[in-house]
Amino acid sequence: xxxxxxxxxxxxxxxxxxxxxxxxxxxxxxxxxxxxxxxxxxxxxxxxxxxxxxxxxxxxxxxxxxxxxxxxxxxxxxxxxxxxxxxxxxxxxxxxxxxxxxxxxxxxxxxxxxxxxxxxxxxxxxxxxxxxxxxxxxxxxxxxxxxxxxxxxxxxxxxxxxxxxxxxxxxxxxxxxxxxxxxxxxxxxxx
Amino acid sequence: xxxxxxxxxxxxxxxxxxxxxxxxxxxxxxxxxxxxxxxxxxxxxxxxxxxxxxxxxxxxxxxxxxxxxxxxxxxxxxxxxxxxxxxxxxxxxxxxxxxxxxxxxxxxxxxxxxxxxxxxxxxxxxxxxxxxxxxxxxxxxxxxxxxxxxxxxxxxxxxxxxxxxxxxxxxxxxxxxxxxx
Numbered sequence: 001x002x003x004x005x006x007x008x009x010x011x012x013x014x015x016x017x018x019x020x021x022x023x024x025x026x027x028x029x030x031x032x033x034x035x036x037x038x039x040x041x042x043x044x045x046x047x048x049x050x051x052x053x054x055x056x057x058x059x060x061x062x063x064x065x066x067x068x069x070x071x072x073x074x075x076x077x078x079x080x081x082x083x084x085x086x087x088x089x090x091x092x093x094x095x096x097x098x099x100x101x102x103x104x105x106x107x108x109x110x111x112x113x114x115x116x117x118x119x120x121x122x123x124x125x126x127x128x129x130x131x132x133x134x135x136x137x138x139x140x141x142x143x144x145x146x147x148x149x150x151x152x153x154x155x156x157x158x159x160x161x162x163x164x165x166x167x168x169x170x171x172x173x174x175x176x177x178x179x180x181x182x183x184x185x186x187x188x189x190x191x
Numbered sequence: 192x193x194x195x196x197x198x199x200x201x202x203x204x205x206x207x208x209x210x211x212x213x214x215x216x217x218x219x220x221x222x223x224x225x226x227x228x229x230x231x232x233x234x235x236x237x238x239x240x241x242x243x244x245x246x247x248x249x250x251x252x253x254x255x256x257x258x259x260x261x262x263x264x265x266x267x268x269x270x271x272x273x274x275x276x277x278x279x280x281x282x283x284x285x286x287x288x289x290x291x292x293x294x295x296x297x298x299x300x301x302x303x304x305x306x307x308x309x310x311x312x313x314x315x316x317x318x319x320x321x322x323x324x325x326x327x328x329x330x331x332x333x334x335x336x337x338x339x340x341x342x343x344x345x346x347x348x349x350x351x352x353x354x355x356x357x358x359x360x361x362x363x364x365x366x367x368x369x370x371x372x
Contacts, residue, residue, distance in 0.1 A: 006198040013202030018209025025210070026217055047294050053214050059292050060221035063228050064253040065262075065345055068286035068297025102301070103282050103349065105257045113253050117246035123256040128351060155246070165255055167282060167349075168299045 029058025035177045039185045040075035040164060042177070062113075072101070072167040078111070078159075080185045085159045090190040091143035094152075094162070097181040101169035103127055108142060108154050109161050116155025118144075124163075125150060141188065218291045225251065226264065226290045229343050235264040236272070236369035240360065243350065258347045259359050263368035267340040271313035271321065273332060274344060276366035278306045279359050283348040285310070289339045296335050309333065311372055314340050326372050344368060 025031060031054045033045040046055045047066025059066065067074055079085055080092060098104055107124035110116050115123050125140060131150050132138045141147040142162065144154050154160045162185065171177060218224065228251065232239040238261040241250035254260060265272055274285070278300065285308060286297035300306060311332040313321060318336045321329065346366055348359045 002194075006195050009195065010198040010202035010205070013199055014205035014209060017203055017206030019213065021206070022210045022213035022217075026214060047288075047292060049293050049295065051293055056291055056293070057214050057217035057221075060218040060224040062252050063221075063223045063225050065225045065251055065286075065288065065292060066294060068284070068288075068294035070297035070302075071284040071286055071299060071347070102299075105255055107256060115244060115246040115249060115256060123244075123246065126257045126349070126351065163253075167284065168301060 025054050026057040026061060029054055029061075031055075037075070037177060037180045038182045039077045039079060039081055040182045041077070042073055042075045044069075044073060044177070064113075067165070072165055072169055073171055075164040075166070075182065077162040077164070077185055080187050082187065084187070086142075086162065086185070087190070088144050088154045088156060088158060088160055091141060091145075091147065091188040093186050093188050094140040094142060094183050095138065095186075096183040098127070098183060099166060099169060099171055099180045101127075101166035101171075103167040105165045105167075106140060106152065107163045107165070108152055109163055110155065110157035111159050111161055113161065113163075116153075116157060116160065118153035118155050120146075120151070120153045122151075122153055124152060140183075142185075143188075225262075225288070225292050226343055229262045229264050232262070235266060238263040238344075238346065238363065238366045238368045240364050243356075255347075257349060257351075259350050259356070259363055260348075261346045261363040261366055262343055263346075264343045265312060265341065265368060267312060267314050267317065267337070271311060271317045271372055272368070273328065273370040273372050274308065274310040274312065274366070274368055275370050276308040276346060277362055278308050278346075279348055279355070279362050280306055281349045281351055281355065281359070283308075283346065285347070286345045287312070287335065287337065287342060288345065289342040295337060295339060295342070298333075303333070308346075308366075310335055312337055321372075328372050332372075 105126040140150040142152040244254040244256040284299040
């Protein structure tokens, strides 16, 4: 009888630890190979032949198709420059230099990476449609309410992510990522 | 009591094995992965045009909403294939993935003269055979010797604004995924 109880305990521990930790790690998926530049993070190895098993499992579960190394590189930001999560009730300015790339796009998603419905029917900007000042600088304002200039609307999920995709960039093929200059995300105001 | 602790330790070890087994098996049994999802869109060997991503209607997750995409599953067991597309003048790219969504090849429009995409996909054995008696078409095509014999191709084309959407749609809809060499 004691043996049976011990066996049941052992099996329960094995199943809970094994399934639970695998579930967590695959859901997380981004365990290795992160490259952080300012407020932005990229996983250049995801979706390559060098991808780790957790990244492979995560991509298989979400069904997403990564960008190939020759196509570009994807950066994601979940926090502003102070490290606070991006809250939909606040307004943020995104400004600064962008790395060398033939084209970039900036998209707002909810914290699960899904596009958010909004009345303006705008999900993001690409580098050619953006309104720039005379010297070529740009400021994008991400907020739920209407803003002047380049307004990036965010939906009603409590927090959101910003996805910055660089297309046809020398970075994707292995030049130093850590010395990049990426735009900064600064909280403008919060009601 | 000592014996119970030993059983718990044994359970932890088995749990570790279960963890590794699940992580390695998920890509093969996920069912939601891109290769399976494209298989449900229609027959292999032809491009399926995806509607542009909009809130609440994303054909594939984490797709850039500024792009229109066409996807195609290919299989080289029946011989090499040729991918032909008259692409728009705006930015576009093409990427080849294996069944686990690992990228094996990608290029952008800059790698191509003009805007006509012409790829020949073959395995290394097929490439060696082809070299002995190269068909005319190989002179113009970009030849990709792939380390895989099945997978999928993704064509992505920028839609800079809505007025260019019909042209991009027409270009992607006419793309051929399994033309013969």
